[in-house]
Amino acid sequence: MHRTAIGFLLALTVSLGLFMNRAQAEARLALVVGNGNYTEVTPLDNPVNDAELMADTLRKVGFEVTLVTDSSQHEMITAISRFGSRLRAAGEDATGLFYYAGHGVQSFGTNFLLPVDIELQDAADLSLVGVPAQAVLRQMFSARNRTNIVILDACRNNPFVAIPDLSDNGLAEMKAPRGTFLAYSTAPGDIALDGAGGNSPFTEALARHLPTPGMSVETLFREVRVDVLKDTGNQQTPWDTSSLTVDFQFVPAKAPSAEEVELRQIWDTVKLSQDPLQVLLFLRAHPDSRYAGEARELLTVLMEKEAQPVVSAEAPPQPASEPAAPQTSERDMIETARREGTASAYQIYLDAYPNGAFTELARLELQTILNKEQSADPVTNQPPPEEAPVAAQQPSTDQDQKGPPAVIAFNAPLAMGDPEIASRSISELITGSPKYPPIEGLPEAVWKDKTCAACHHWEQANLCDQAKTYVADKSRAVAKEHPYGGAFKNALRLWAEQGCP
Structure with missing residues (x-):
């Protein structure tokens, strides 16, 4: 391996070691709450399942999780208070995450999470029997840590529609304190679905995407939104707002292997050479690599340049001995072959343009396809058919x-x-x-x-x-x-x- 490659790998190893040491020093704390077994309002089937799924998912990506299910108001308040204390003690590099599944309502623009023992006859009493969502944000913001994430899979329905001044659906949008990412299972004022299966559509999608390596939290919730819209027939649109100042990922991107690093260096060298022969040889050696598509695009450009006649500025133009620039019909035919990716499509191009601008590219692709078809049949193990293009045959000698x-x-x-x-x-x-x-x-x-x-x-x-x-x-x-x-x-x-x- 070249000295530059060895140096790069050593630097990468040191960087990864420093990252792992830092990751181990950064605490990840989560409080997960799921309330479904309500005694005085409509019970919900899935919040406890959702909380358990989220707790298990978060543990797998390095969070220390406190799971609270079917909790009373006292139990919720106590859990939130202890969560805030632990987060403050963890230091500024800690990541805090609060997840809630269950009933949630808004009153005069303030959101409340509902404990399972809630009893309410008048809207004015909501702040006395519910748990303000702002209390969670206040506890997390008081820690002055760098990253906080709040996920609310609430607003399944409004259990107090019959009470005056509590007829608003869903939750109100809250302002995210600095360093906070706020995610809602549905848009402000809308109702989220509890889910026909064992989990809500939102939490199921979230648990599926959360372990993806290298995915930022913003991209993660965008993917969740796409899935939920699809799964609910566009009835539910997850919502989020952010004041994060760092690029947070639940799972860091995987470090490239030594083979991947070396292949990247080879491709960089080949690409910089702008040599069609080296690009062809790279494609032959690595036809299925992650750089194959880029290599084919580059080869097309380089072969087209090779096909252009060279005109000297000091002499009058001479009849071109090189092939003329490809016409639109030739471009269309090679693009059709590349799009279809079949041996017959490339053979059609070669039959029409045996000396065309893209002949070598077509021959390479055709030979690659034939080699794959041949290797897929271990019984026959025969060379490509006679009509397939092969390299030039030289006369034998004694x-x-x-x-x-x-x-x-x-x-x-x-x-x-x-x-x-x-x-x-x-x-x-x-x-x-x-x-x-x-x-x-x-x-x-x-x-x-x-x-x-x-x-x-x-x-x-x-x-x-x-x-x-x-x-x-x-x-x-x-x-x-x-x-x-x-x-x-x-x-x-x-x-x-x-x-x-």
């Missing part, structure tokens, strides 16, 4: 037909193939220039006098891995598809069979 030497060594002459190949070792050849185009029809300016090792990132270890693939498919090893011809490819196969000495 040397190609000679028997191989007893031992193929990395640093010893091959002693097989034509004289130029036979007199050189593998280690010498991979630092030289190819004899034939790596891909049929590739312009000489792209591959001629290039270094094979630079294109393939060759070294003894990964070249041995590549050579081992020829051992299982001897029928293709002798075909002259390699830039050094079939004899060299056959030599690599024999070298791999002998353990790559």
